[in-house]
Amino acid sequence: MIEYIKGELTELTPALATVEAAGVGYALSISLNTYSAIQGKKDVKLYVYEAIREDAYLLYGFYNKKEREMFQLLISVSGVGANTARMMLSSMSVSELCNAISTGNERVMKGIKGIGKMTAQRVIVDLRDKIVALGIADEIPAGGTVTAPVNNAVKDEAVSALTMLGFSPAPSQKVVLQILQEQPSLPVEQVVKLALKQIK
Secondary structure: OOOEEEEEEEEEOOOEEEEEEOOEEEEEEOOHHHHHHHOOOOEEEEEEEEEEOOOOEEEEEEOOHHHHHHHHHHHOOOOOOHHHHHHHHHHOOHHHHHHHHHOOOHHHHHOOOOOOHHHHHHHHHHHHHHHHHOOHHHHOOHHHOOOOOOOHHHHHHHHHHHHHOOOOHHHHHHHHHHHHHHOOOOOHHHHHHHHHHHOO
C-alpha cells in the first residue's frame, strides 16, 4: 500500500497532479483544496488513496491526512463514489464539510454538484458520529464557543501516540485539545504524559 508520494511536482491542473519520485511520474487525482495548497511548490508530499478496479488503477492525492480520512469516510457512504467525494472536497474545506455533517445541514450539502437530497441525508446519518470519533471534526467549536487555536502538529502527534498506546481516538482527542488550550506551548511528550493521567 502506498502511504504517500514525495517528489517533484512536474505538472499541475486543478484536478490532477503529477509527482516524480525516483524517476517515476505518478498521476494523482486531487481536490481543489489540495490544488490550492500545492500550487507554486516545486517539491510536494501527497498522501495517497489507491482505488484498484478491474478496469483501472487510480491514485488520489491529498495535501494532508485529514483530507484523506474525510475522503475515505465519504466513499464509505452508499451512493458516494470517488469522484463525488472529490467534488465534495473541492466545494468545501474539510472543516466546513464536517460542520455541515455534524449540524445536519442538508441544504449546504445539496448545494454541491451531484449531491441530491437522499445522498445528503445518507452522508449526514452515516458520518455524523464517525467524524467525531476520528477527530476530523476538531476544528468545529463545541456548542458554538470559539476556542483558542492549538498547535495542530503537536495535537495530531499526541493523539496518534495515545491511539497507538491503545486509547480510543475520541477521548484522546478531547483530552489533548483541553491540555493544549490551557497550555499551548507544551511539547508533544508533555502533552502525552498529562493526557495519560487524565484519560478515563
